[in-house]
Amino acid sequence: MLYRHGTRKFLTKIKGYKQFGYFCLMKVLRRIFDFYLDASIHVAFAVISLIWVTRLTLNISFENHLGWFLFFSSIACYNFIKYGVEAEKYILVVNRYHRGIQLFSFFCVPFALYHAYFLNFDTFLGIAVLLVLVAVYALPILPVSKNLRSWGGIKIFVVALVWSGTTVVLPILSSKTFFSWDAGVETFQRFLFILVLMVPFEIRDLAYDAPDLKTLPQRYGVTNTKILGALLTLVFFFTTFLKDEISIGELTSKGLIFLFLGVVMYMTKRNQSKYYASFFIESISILWWALLEAFLQTN
DSSP states (O other): OHHHHHHHHHHHHHHHHHHHHHHHHHHHHHHHHHHHHHTTHHHHHHHHHHHHHHHHHHTOOOOHHHHHHHHHHHHHHHHHHHHOSSHHHHHSOOOHHHHHHHHHHHHHHHHHHHHHTTSOHHHHHHHHHHHHHHHHHHSSOOSSSSOGGGOHHHHHHHHHHHHHIIIIIHHHHHHTOOOOHHHHHHHHHHHHHHHHHHHHHHHHGGGTSOGGGOOHHHHHHHHHHHHHHHHHHHHHHHGGGGSSOOOHHHHHHHHHHHHHHHHHHHHOOSSOOTTIIIIIITHHHHHHHHHHHHHHHHO
């Protein structure tokens, strides 16, 4: 009896240690995942996915240095906008977690500069224009308002313009090809795609945005904003037929993304889970690239 009791007690301790080890492992993995999201690494992968979508849909070839440049620069720029629009706040970081993100961002800068060295002159001009837009969006340089980010009504349009320029126009400039009609349609579609993806973020941020921002959900309500997003999704898909050249893979992948965006507009609500917008919505760009790769390989 004493032997059985001791064995049972020993096994209980082993089970407790395993459960504690599992808890610690999950806690570490959760911290790594949160850092992955908070440090904008997931956003950078979304940017890379969209430039590959451009490469496949327009059948162009651009410098690999462009992809690496956009990956590292996206991390640095996004983190600066999120955590340090005011220079003194970005340099004098008190929070230990944010300091880690700051150091990681600084670590990415030299890699971005290295790959930027190999880009052609036309790509540099495109980057310069986009940097001006980012500066006007993030920095307090406007006389009437602090920055375009504080103009809630046009904020998402500036973001969509920068993303479409970054993921469509820059690859075209890097490839040294003519900006064709199909490239224009793709740029317009990418602009609409980003606008639709911004809707869940705008609805989520209702709890934090000041009333004077006048964002779309503040002006028109959550339901009407979702309806607008659904209408933009329709336009996004059906403008595909305006292209001169459409592959079955492109049409199929955009059709699935169209359906997926429709489901997102239906499911988006004001009270969202922690990872709904920051992970799942950002992952749609990666999903689009994966679908396009899969369908093009089967055709």
